[in-house]
Amino acid sequence: MTTAVDSTRSKRDAPYEGPLLDVRDLHVEFVTRDGVAKAVNGVDYSVRAGETLAVLGESGSGKSVTAQAIMGILDMPPARIPRGEIRFRGRDMLKMGKEERRKIRGQEIAMIFQDALSSLNPVLSVGFQLGEMFRAHQGASRKEARDKAVELMDRVRIPAAKQRVNDYPHQFSGGMRQRIMIAMALALEPDLIIADEPTTALDVTVQAQVMDLLAELQAEYNMGLILITHDLGVVADVADKIAVMYAGRIVETAPVHELYARPAHPYTRGLLDSIPRLDQKGQELYAIKGLPPNLLRIPKGCAFNPRCPRAQDRCRAEVPELYPVTEDDGAPLAGRGSACFFWKETLHDR
Amino acid sequence: MGSYVLRRVLQMIPVFFGTTLLIFLMVYTLPGDPVTALFGEKAADPAVVASIKHQYYLDQPVWKQYLHYMGNLFQGDFGTSFTGRPVSDIMANAFPVTIRLALLAFVFELVLGLALGLVSGLRRGSIQDTLVLVLTLVVISIPVFVLAYIAQTIFATNLGWVTPTVQDSRDLSQLILPAIVLGSLSLAYVARLTRTSIGENLRADYIRTAVAKGLPRRTIVSRHLLRNSLIPVVTFLGTDLGALMGGAIVTEGIFNVQGVGNVLYRAINQKEGPTVVGIVTVLVIVYLVASLLVDLLYAVLDPRIRYA
Ligand SMILES: Nc1ncnc2c1ncn2[C@@H]1O[C@H](COP(=O)(O)OP(=O)(O)OP(=O)(O)O)[C@@H](O)[C@H]1O
Ligand SMILES: [Mg+2]
Numbered sequence: 001m002t003t004a005v006d007s008t009r010s011k012r013d014a015p016y017e018g019p020l021l022d023v024r025d026l027h028v029e030f031v032t033r034d035g036v037a038k039a040v041n042g043v044d045y046s047v048r049a050g051e052t053l054a055v056l057g058e059s060g061s062g063k064s065v066t067a068q069a070i071m072g073i074l075d076m077p078p079a080r081i082p083r084g085e086i087r088f089r090g091r092d093m094l095k096m097g098k099e100e101r102r103k104i105r106g107q108e109i110a111m112i113f114q115d116a117l118s119s120l121n122p123v124l125s126v127g128f129q130l131g132e133m134f135r136a137h138q139g140a141s142r143k144e145a146r147d148k149a150v151e152l153m154d155r156v157r158i159p160a161a162k163q164r165v166n167d168y169p170h171q172f173s174g175g176m177r178q179r180i181m182i183a184m185a186l187a188l189e190p191d192l193i194i195a196d197e198p199t200t201a202l203d204v205t206v207q208a209q210v211m212d213l214l215a216e217l218q219a220e221y222n223m224g225l226i227l228i229t230h231d232l233g234v235v236a237d238v239a240d241k242i243a244v245m246y247a248g249r250i251v252e253t254a255p256v257h258e259l260y261a262r263p264a265h266p267y268t269r270g271l272l273d274s275i276p277r278l279d280q281k282g283q284e285l286y287a288i289k290g291l292p293p294n295l296l297r298i299p300k301g302c303a304f305n306p307r308c309p310r311a312q313d314r315c316r317a318e319v320p321e322l323y324p325v326t327e328d329d330g331a332p333l334a335g336r337g338s339a340c341f342f343w344k345e346t347l348h349d350r
Numbered sequence: 351m352g353s354y355v356l357r358r359v360l361q362m363i364p365v366f367f368g369t370t371l372l373i374f375l376m377v378y379t380l381p382g383d384p385v386t387a388l389f390g391e392k393a394a395d396p397a398v399v400a401s402i403k404h405q406y407y408l409d410q411p412v413w414k415q416y417l418h419y420m421g422n423l424f425q426g427d428f429g430t431s432f433t434g435r436p437v438s439d440i441m442a443n444a445f446p447v448t449i450r451l452a453l454l455a456f457v458f459e460l461v462l463g464l465a466l467g468l469v470s471g472l473r474r475g476s477i478q479d480t481l482v483l484v485l486t487l488v489v490i491s492i493p494v495f496v497l498a499y500i501a502q503t504i505f506a507t508n509l510g511w512v513t514p515t516v517q518d519s520r521d522l523s524q525l526i527l528p529a530i531v532l533g534s535l536s537l538a539y540v541a542r543l544t545r546t547s548i549g550e551n552l553r554a555d556y557i558r559t560a561v562a563k564g565l566p567r568r569t570i571v572s573r574h575l576l577r578n579s580l581i582p583v584v585t586f587l588g589t590d591l592g593a594l595m596g597g598a599i600v601t602e603g604i605f606n607v608q609g610v611g612n613v614l615y616r617a618i619n620q621k622e623g624p625t626v627v628g629i630v631t632v633l634v635i636v637y638l639v640a641s642l643l644v645d646l647l648y649a650v651l652d653p654r655i656r657y658a
Contacts, residue, residue, distance in 0.1 A: 106564030118555040
């Protein structure tokens, strides 16, 4: 192993017990011409080393904005964070200085974006863009950086890495480009990787390969992984736990298999019912009725109430908090929570 | 790449013949008789006029004149002006002056235009940005001769830093003020183009990636943002280098710079065919070569562009 790897190892082995990342009551809003869009409204989630958290939710539910707030790459303005904490290894990153924050990016928390073609610089070779990580953070020379870039490309199994290191992003296929993004995120062996829909832009066959690679590398380096997606199929194999987002809030959290078996929120139930299934071929697909709310005017009470089959008067008046979900006899279900007044009834729905 | 350059050079040949013929025809159709005009108020001796006309081939049909001219041109002979001076001699005097003037103007618009565009593009909505927008708009909307007179009034008449017109066109320092006037319009365009381009690229996904990589801001701007943003600006600058040389007529006139513009202006007035055609031909070649260089530079800046 190289020296660079050793230095990150010792940091990782430092005695730190709590969760790697702990997001508490995070709020993000955008000041727009039409008013203040409340994109994130009190998100809580946490990730431990080696753990994979999948974040699910319809388009516009605030998944990416939350991730960008964690990375510290939101444009402020128009964005602002009026409330909340983002603790990384116990320290609130929102209270850190700019320079301290920058050093965390790429070194300790890295991000993979959806569209690798537009996310890579078109006029710089992939070798340069990979090597840049070592040059910026470790002061590596041009030559060292290039060698490490080849090493990285090998590690994400890009064929003929040595010959291709000087190629430009447009010369690679979509799957290979996403591997380069993964390699870039992996470069400094961060503790946490945030992957924002890493496979959405890819062919179905390539999707599985890229996802497997990501899961494998995550296990190998014992990294925390936040996997953002709206594809429930992808999640089942790789995630440990799931957070479902709606209108900028977490509406349900659960270990992955429990969520699939017994959702405790009507929105989750709706999402699950809208997955196409082979045994229902020919039947019309279920879709949650209505549209996600306008973030300038989020409905009073539970934000989901206008679309919810279970909505009562109470849902239109009060905002439900994330209640712990238990068995009927009160036995706790570890890691489960639902922001629905009627989680018990929903749990029993069949 | 080599075959591309060759093809482009070959393409220049018809353009070259086309433009020279066009200029030839235009000079030919100018009203009035240049030789009679040479004598001014005095009545010209028809025999002398005829002999001069014969000497300059003016008694031939235009296509013969053209062939004769081109024939000489390929032997490196640009012809002789009515004053008896070889056109190549006139050009050898005028072009260095104009090239210096154009290069000065070019450096001015390049350095200051890029700097202003960068500052305002990076800080959109700031005071600096607004200032750049207003100033460039003013420069764009004022005709160049007005600008020239304003510059003369301020720097020569009021401040006395320079003489109102250029005394010695070979003195580089005297060319500075004309160059600033000449380059000011392009400077405004360069600044605005850079600003827009920077603003667009700043929102690009690859910049977000660069930020997420934890690169220092300096690196992000100089290595990622600038190179992409400069691509459209380089195109403009390249074509502008040719335009600056040909477009200096007004500026050269006002500041009395003895360059190509001045000579060309006089030659057109006196319907001096050989001089006009010679100068315009060289300008056309400069323009063609400059645009080829721009296209090649374009491929260097953007690897997605490949010429085959
Ligand atoms: N710069 C911005 N200005 C204004 N509003 C923004 C901005 N960025 C995001 N938003 C708003 O924030 C909301 C949440 O966006 P976000 O990108 O987090 O959604 P998402 O859950 O990631 O959706 P998707 O699945 O489509 O990626 C959206 O409604 C979006 O319009
Ligand atoms: Mg998103």
